[in-house]
Amino acid sequence: MNDRSKKQVVVVGAGITGLAAAWELSKSGQVHVTVIDKDDRVGGKISSNDMDLDAGPDGFIARGAPAIELCNELGLSEDLVSPKSSGAFILTQHKLRKLPGGLFMGIPSNLRSIALSKIISYKGLVRAALDLLRPATSIGDDISVYDFIASRLGVEICENLVEPLLGGIHAGNAHQLSMKEVAPFILNNYKRSLIMDLSKIRSKAPSPPGPAFTTVKGGLYNLPLSLYRALVSKNNVTFMLGTQALRAKGLTLTLDNSQTVQFDSLLLATPAWATKNFVNADIAARLNSISYASVGVVSFEIPRIDLPEATGFLVPPREGYLITAATWLSNKWPYFDNSKTYLRASIGKIDNTHWQELSDSHLIDQAYMQLRQATLSLGVELPVSPRQACVTRWVDALPQYNVGHRKLIEAISPSQGVFLAGAYLNGVGVPACIESGREAARTILDTLDLTPTLRQGDCGRSSFNNS
Numbered sequence: 001m002n003d004r005s006k007k008q009v010v011v012v013g014a015g016i017t018g019l020a021a022a023w024e025l026s027k028s029g030q031v032h033v034t035v036i037d038k039d040d041r042v043g044g045k046i047s048s049n050d051m052d053l054d055a056g057p058d059g060f061i062a063r064g065a066p067a068i069e070l071c072n073e074l075g076l077s078e079d080l081v082s083p084k085s086s087g088a089f090i091l092t093q094h095k096l097r098k099l100p101g102g103l104f105m106g107i108p109s110n111l112r113s114i115a116l117s118k119i120i121s122y123k124g125l126v127r128a129a130l131d132l133l134r135p136a137t138s139i140g141d142d143i144s145v146y147d148f149i150a151s152r153l154g155v156e157i158c159e160n161l162v163e164p165l166l167g168g169i170h171a172g173n174a175h176q177l178s179m180k181e182v183a184p185f186i187l188n189n190y191k192r193s194l195i196m197d198l199s200k201i202r203s204k205a206p207s208p209p210g211p212a213f214t215t216v217k218g219g220l221y222n223l224p225l226s227l228y229r230a231l232v233s234k235n236n237v238t239f240m241l242g243t244q245a246l247r248a249k250g251l252t253l254t255l256d257n258s259q260t261v262q263f264d265s266l267l268l269a270t271p272a273w274a275t276k277n278f279v280n281a282d283i284a285a286r287l288n289s290i291s292y293a294s295v296g297v298v299s300f301e302i303p304r305i306d307l308p309e310a311t312g313f314l315v316p317p318r319e320g321y322l323i324t325a326a327t328w329l330s331n332k333w334p335y336f337d338n339s340k341t342y343l344r345a346s347i348g349k350i351d352n353t354h355w356q357e358l359s360d361s362h363l364i365d366q367a368y369m370q371l372r373q374a375t376l377s378l379g380v381e382l383p384v385s386p387r388q389a390c391v392t393r394w395v396d397a398l399p400q401y402n403v404g405h406r407k408l409i410e411a412i413s414p415s416q417g418v419f420l421a422g423a424y425l426n427g428v429g430v431p432a433c434i435e436s437g438r439e440a441a442r443t444i445l446d447t448l449d450l451t452p453t454l455r456q457g458d459c460g461r462s463s464f465n466n467s
C-alpha cells in the first residue's frame, strides 16, 4: 500500500539500474517508491530466454564492487560462481587461435606473446614495435580507439585484436569509440610508448588474484529476480509492470493506461532514446545524439561435446562472419548440467545492421554453421544441427561511448525533481549500471526534504527498519 504521507519517488525502468535505485531508496525507509516498467517482467537486458539461459549479459566483472555489494546485501554471496575455464580463442583467417596472455582490453603489453600466437603477421609485428620509438601521440580533448591504437601499434593490431575485444563489449566501431571512455585507465597512464606503459603498469600492479568474471548460479537473470523479490516484500515499494510511462509535466507522470502518478522525485532509469520523452528539448536533443547498437544473441543446445579449455571465441569484422563472438556457455559456467552443451553466438554491431532483416531461422542456421566451421578448425566437430535454438533481438541496446561522450553527458542537467541513471552515463557494464542507480537514489534522498514526512502517527524508527 502506498503510504501517501511519505515523499513519492517514481522510478521509470525496472532494469538493473532502476531496481538498484529502488533498493537504495527503499532502504532509507523515508520514501515510497513506485517502479514502472513497460515490460511485464523486471530486469531489462538481464533476462532469460525460452531455453532458461541468459538472453542478455551472462556475468559481470568480479572486481565490479557495486554488483558484488548488492549481491551480498541480497544474500546471494554464496550463489556467486566463477568461470570454470579461462582464456579465449580468436578467429584469424578461418582458424581459431588462442588469445595470448598479457592483453589489456585487447592491447598487448608484450609483443613476444603476440608473435608466438600467430594472430598478427610479421609486418604487423614490426609496425607494432615502432611504438617503442615513435613520439607520443597527441590526445587532445579525446581520441578514438582506432586513431590512438593504430597510431601506436598499427592498423593490424587495432583491427585484429583491439576492435574485436573492445568493439565487442560495446558492439561499437573503433573509429568512433572514445578511448577516454572505454579504456580510461590506459589513457590516464599514457606517456609515450603504449607497450612500455602497459608493461610498467603490469609489473607495478599485477592483475589481482582470482577470476576476472562472476555470475549468479543458474544464470545472471537470477539477480534482478532476487532484487524484485526483496523489493516486493517491502511495504514502501510498489511495482507497476506492463505499464509504459509516456511523459512528465510538472510533478505529474502520465502513463499509457491514461493514469497519472504524482511524484516528488522522478528517476528515469531508461535508455537515452526513451529518456528523451521526459525532458526539455535541449536535453532531448543531446540524448538523441547518443547512438545505440542493436545486437542479437542466438543460443543453442547440443548433445554433450568436449570443447577445448576456453570460454569461447571472438571474430574480427574482417573475417566476414555474421557472428561477432561465441560463448561456450557450458565450458564457461560451472552450474550447467553435464549431459548437454550450451553455446551462444553474438550478432550485430553499430555499423552492421543487415542481420536485423534476416528471419530467426536464417540467423540460427547461419550462426550455427559458423560456430561449427570455426570449431572444426580445432579438430572438434559439432553435430550437424542443434537440438534446440532460440534468438533474442536486442534493438537499440548498447549505448555508444563515442568521442566527445563525456562533454555531451556533462552538459545534461534535468529540471528540478528529475534525475537520470543508466548505461549511457558512466559505463555499460552491470556494476556501472548498479552504481549509477544507487548514486542517483542517494542524490534523490539528499535532495528531498525528508524531515516533514515524519508526521504525527508515523513511527520514525520502524519506518527506517524496512531493509
Ligand SMILES: Cc1cc2nc3c(=O)[nH]c(=O)nc-3n(C[C@H](O)[C@H](O)[C@H](O)COP(=O)(O)OP(=O)(O)OC[C@H]3O[C@@H](n4cnc5c(N)ncnc54)[C@H](O)[C@@H]3O)c2cc1C
Binding pocket: 012, 013, 014, 015, 016, 017, 018, 036, 037, 038, 039, 042, 043, 044, 045, 046, 055, 056, 057, 058, 059, 060, 061, 243, 244, 245, 246, 269, 270, 271, 274, 295, 296, 297, 394, 397, 398, 421, 422, 423, 428, 429, 430, 431, 433
Ligand atoms: C546482449 C547483451 C550482452 C551484454 N553482456 C554484458 C555482460 O556480459 N556483462 C555486463 O556487465 N554487461 C553486459 N551487457 C550490458 C548490460 O546488460 C546493460 O548495460 C544493462 O543491463 C543495462 O541496464 P539498465 O537497467 O540501465 O537498462 P535496461 O536493462 O535497458 O532497462 C531499462 C528498462 O526501462 C524500461 N523502459 C524503457 N522505456 C520505458 C518507458 N517509457 N516506460 C516504462 N519503462 C520503460 C525497459 O522496458 C527496461 O526494462 C550486455 C548487454 C546486452 C544487450
